Amino acid sequence: MKGRRAPGLSAVAERAGVSVSLVSRILTGDATLRVRDDTRQRVLQAAEELKYVPHVSGRALRLAKAGAIGLVVQDVSNPIHAEIIRGAQLATAAHGQVLLLADSPELASNTQAFDRLIGEGRIDGLLWQSSGFGFDDELASRAAGHLPTILVNNRPRAGVPGIRLADEEAAALAVEHLIELGHRDIGFVGGRAVTDISVRRLAGFSEAMNRHGLPIRPEWIIAEEWDAAAGHAAMTSLLTRPRLPTAVFVANVVVAVGALAAAREHGISVPGDLSVVAIHDVWFVAHGAPPLTTVLLPLRELGRRAVELVLGDDLDGPEGGHLITDPPPQLVVRDSTAPPRTSPIGHLR
Known part of the structure; x- marks a missing residue:
């Protein structure tokens, strides 16, 4: 037609x-x-x-070897991505290739450049870290029509294979730590609510709370974005509640940095008034005030394995996608968590 x-x-x-x-x-x-x-x-x-x-020319280009793999993330300056990038670099180097890095919002704003990247044989495969934007599925699916493509730390979606970490298990491990300390009133500060990562970490949080028969209070669950400013805004909003939790699980350490800053500004002592634990363990969290309790996930292995998959024969994998379980999530206890106060914190004025 x-x-x-x-x-x-x-x-x-x-x-x-x-x-x-x-x-x-x-x-x-x-x-x-x-x-x-x-x-x-x-x-x-x-x-x-x-x-x-x-597309005949596309088929010919698909069979060519460019000697490069692309990695697309939401923000190349995010310190959490450094370990993923490092793992991907090690894997590409082992295969005699190089790694090309790009911001997903930049590619989305210049679709002609993106189409040239995937359609002219410039890369042999693409790793795409979905960040919950509307363009993620469209662009990742478009790339998968030209070359091996995998979603990084995501379940398969839009017809594109995915590889992910044990985020549900990591979140449950963090909550279990808080419960073992005696906390019963626990809040959740997540990233962008529609992202697969935030959904899975909230699921792990909820599973641990339900397993211990603890209430999940909607007013203590806040999802903003994946940066420190969002963490600051989320904690500020949480601290306006009539009654506060004694502990908060934060979806990643970058968000937690902002959350800790907001707690300090409102006179909340961590961990005296409020315990905080977060996912991922990057270099600076051990030097914070206080040093942050975290759950370590194998980000470097995630990057390495994603490259191996786009260069190998088992890209699609099982129906639910590839899941990295070895090494498992590891709790790193520092000074931001402690037993709760004997009485809950009231409304701040």
């Missing part, structure tokens, strides 16, 4: 019930792919039914 776009790889993937990257590898005749015959036939049938026409 005139003016109507021809069906793309994502349409074929949806019809066949598989990922975009698997469709791409089947339709481009990837000889290294190991896949069941019935799955291959289902993809070929879907492509025929939709009258999918492959």
